[in-house]
Amino acid sequence: MEYNFREIEQKWQSFWKNNNTYKTEIDQLKPKYYVLDMFPYPSGAGLHVGHPLGYIASDIFSRYKRLKGFNVLHPMGYDAYGLPAEQYAIQTGQHPAVTTKKNIARYREQLDKIGFCYDWNREIRTCEPDYYRWTQWAFIQMFNHYFNTKLQKAQSIESLVKIFETNGTAEIHTSCTEELNFTAGEWKSKTEKEQQEILLNYRIAYLADLKVNWCSALGTVLANDEVSEGVSVRGGHPVEQRVMRQWSLRVSSYAQRLLDGLNTIEWTESLTETQKNWIGRSEGAEMTFNIKDRDFNFEVFTTRADTIYGVTFMVLAPESELVKQLTTVEQATAVENYVAATKKRTERERIADRRVSGVFSGSYAINPVSGTEIPIWISDYVLAGYGTGAIMAVPAHDSRDYAFAKYFNLPVIALIEGCDVSEESFDAKEGIMMNSGFLNGLTVKEAIQKAKEYISEKGIGRVKVNFRLRDAIFSRQRYWGEPFPVYYKDELPYMLDESKLPLELPEIDKFLPTEKGEPPLGRAQNWETEDHFPLELNTMPGFAGSSAYYLRYMDPKNDKALVSKEANQYWRSVDLYIGGTEHATGHLVYSRFWNKFLFDLGLVCEDEPFKKLVNQGMIQGRSNFVYRIKDTNTFVSLNLKDQYETTAIHVDVNIVSNDVLDTEKFKNWNPEYKNAEFVLEDGKYHCGWAVEKMSKSMYNVVNPDDIVEKYGADTLRLYEMFLGPLEQSKPWDTNGIDGVHRFLKKLWTLFYKEDTLIVNNETPGAEELKILHKTIKKVTFDIENFSYNTSVSAFMICVNELFTLKCSKKQILEPLTILIAPFAPHIAEELYHILGNEDTVCDAVFPICDEEYLKETAVKYPISFNGKVRFMLELPADMSKEDVERIAMANEQTLKYLEGKSPKKVIIVQGKIVNIVL
C-alpha cells in the first residue's frame, strides 16, 4: 500500500470533526495550557504560504502539551474590522460585512486543509455584535474610571467626585489631560455641564481637543503606531497634525506598569526592548527658570541637570503656549512669521528637511544656578508634545543644540575635561566635569546625581520621570468598526446603559463621509437614542477588537460577561502567544493596557495577558526570472545570459521547479510568450532568482492549497518547520520540499512493504531502543525550545537508521508515531490506527526518554595534537582519565605524531576528547 496522503488526510480531518476531537472544556482535574495565535485579518487575497508558519508552530506545541497531559485551549478567530474591506466597499459598493464573510469562509477553508487542532466552537469575529458588545462594554468601564497615580491603578469616577466634593483638587493623585485647581466649594457651585467637562479631564476613556494624526486620504485620524515617518502604515498616505476633538484612552498613565510588567513575562529580548523604547521612560529633572525683569517663570525637562553651567540659550517649541507670553514687542512680527511658517509644514516635511531654523523671542531667562542671562529662542526642533515643550540648550553636549548654536552663532561652553567641541558636540555621558561650579571634578554620572539633589534642595526644580508613550487616539472617522456606546446631551458625551448593548452598526447608503464632512455614520437613519439624543458618529479603531479577544476565547458564548470568573480563574492568561513582530508597539501595548485595566477592576485574575511570546519570522518571497534577449521573443538560460543583452523578467514561481522553467507552461502563462523560443543549457532552461517580498506583482506567491494538493498537509507542516529556525525571517523556497515528502514515504515503508503490513511484535534490541530514545530526547528538548527545524531532522535521522536496520517492530514504531503526531498529525493518526489503536493519537501519552538506553559502552575519542584531530581511538566509556591518557600516549599513532618530543601537557575530557599539547 502506498502512502496515499489525500485519502488519509481527508479521512482523519472528518474523523476529528465528527468526534469533536478538538473541543475543549474546563477540566479541574487537568492542568491547563493556553496556546494562542495572533488572529488574522481576513484579507481578500487569502492565505499565502507564509501565513501558516506561526499557526503550525503553535499547533505543534498545542498537540505536544495535550500529549503531555494538559488541557489545552487553542482557539482561532478573525480580526474582522479593518480598512481594506471598507476601502473595497467604497470602490465597489459591496458591504464590508459581505466581503468579510466571504473572506473568512475562504480563510477557514484554507486553514482546515492544514489540519489544525483549533477548537472552532470558540471561534470569535470582532465584527459580530455578540463579540463587540464587550468591546463597547469595556469602553464604558474606561469612561467610568480614572487612574490613581499614587495607587497606580484605576478607580471609579464616583470616588473621584467624592474627593472633589470634600477636598477639591487639593490632594488628588490622578492622570489628567491638564492640571486643574479648584476647591470643594468651587466644584459644588459648578453646573452639571461644567462638572462633566471637568471629569473628562480625568476619565481613562476621555474626549478632548488633541493634536492628532490626520490622514486625509483615509479620511480618518490615526494612532501613533499607525503612522511611521510621517505617512500611514497602511497605504503610505501623508499624515498631518491637526487639533480635533477625539476619544482617547489614557494608556500613558499605565506607562510605568507597562514597563515593570515586561520583567515578569518571557518575551524575546528584542520585543521587550522595542516596547521599552516605545514606552520611553526617561528620568531627569524639571527645572524652573525665571525671566529677566519679569515676574514670570517656566519649566524645562532635562536628563542632564549636570550640564546646567553650559546652558547658553533656551528653546521653545513653536506650538508652545509660552511663545505668546515670552515674545517681546520688538520680536512679535518675526516670531509670528516663524510660527506661521512652521505650522504650514507637515510632520513629514519637518522630518525630511532638517535645516536649522528658529527665531529669537526677545526675552531672557536667568540660569537658576549660575545666575547668567540666557536668550530664549523658538525653534521647531523642540516638540510641544514632549516634556514641557521647552528646553535648556547645552550646545557643547547635545548635537541638536550644537547645530542650532553654530547656525545662529551662539556661545558653546565645554563642561567636560579634555573634550573637543570645535567641530561637534560631545554627547557621551562620560568624563570629568569642569567649568561647572560645585560639580567640578565629578564624573558625569556623579554630577547628574549631585545636580538633581542640589536643585531639589534649593527648590529650583524636582526629579521627574517622563514617558514617550502617548495616549491612544480612539476615534476613527470610518464606517467599518465598533460604534461607540455614546450619545450626546447638551454637547457632552454620556454612556448608554449597559442593557442597551450591543449598539449595532447601522446600515448606510454609501460608505463615505456626509456632505457636511461628518463621518459615514452621519448617513445612518435614526442614529439616536430612544429619547432622541444623537449617537456618536465615530467608530473605534482596529485595535479595539483585538485588545481583549484572548479573554473572550475563554468563555465565548457568555452573554452575561466578557468572561466568567470561573473560566478566567481556570484559563487565567495565555501561556504561549505566537505571532509576528509587527504588533510590537500596537496590539501588544494596547492589549496589555486593556488587560491591566480589567485587572484593576478585579475582572481578570492576571495582570499580564501573555506570559510567553514567540515571534515567528517573516516568510519572504523567492522570485524567479527569465532573461529575454533584447527586442526578441527569445529567452536565454541563466548561465548563458551574459553572452547576450537581456532583460530580466519575473516569471511565476509556480511554473518553475528547482529553478528549471517548464517552457510549455511558460508559453501558456501569458499570450505574449506564446511563440517564445529558448536558448537552453543541457536541454533545460535555468531561471535566476532573488529574495523579495511575497507579492502578486513579483509572481512569487505560493498558495498553501497547491502544496497540500501536491504533497499533502503533513508535508507542508513539516517543510515549513524544516525551512529554518522559527524566529528567523527566511524566503519560501519550494525547492527541498521533496526531501520532506520522501521522508514521510520512507516512514510509511517501515509499516508496509508493497501491500503487506510488516509491523511485528518482536522485542527490539539495544540499538533500536537507543535510536528511539535518542530521538525522544532530542525532539522533546527541541519542542520545548521551539527548535522545530532540528526536530524534523531528528525524525529523518531516526527513520533513516531504522530503515537501515529494517526495523518494523511495533514497540519502536508506536512511540515514534506518537512522537511525530504533533508535527504530522494525519499520517500519525493513520499509523496509530494501523498499529491497532482505536482512539485518537491526540490523546496518547507522549513517550518519555529512558536514559538507560542511551548509555554508551564505548567512546570514540578523537586524539588531537595542539587542537588538531589526527585519529580516533575507541575506548570503554567508563575508563578513567588516567587509563585513557595511558593508552592514548602508548598508542603507536600517537608516537608517530609526537615525533619523539614529549608533550607539555595532556588534556583529557572524559567521554569527549584527548588533546596533546606539544
Add this chain to the structure above:
RNA sequence: GCCCGGAUGGUGGAAUGGUAGACACGAAGGACUUAAAAUCCUUUGGCUUCACGGCUGUGCGGGUUCAAGUCCCGCUUCGGGUACCA
C-alpha cells in the same frame, strides 16, 4: 544617530568552548527499467596527492584558551525597530 539581530559549502541550514558543515535540496556517477517516473546505492567545502595523507577553511583584524563558528575587543556589511524625546 541610537537599540536589537545576523554573516558558516552551489542552496536552506546543524553544531551545552571539545571531530565544523548534522539533516535536507541540488549536482555527479551507478543499479533497476525497452524508456521515463518512483525507488535504492556511492560521491559531494576548497586546494593538493596515483593513493595513504597533507594543507586550508565559519565576513575582516586582534585577543583569551590545551582547544574558538561559539567568549572578549575593534572593524566591515546586511536585516529589523526607532527617532529632532532634550
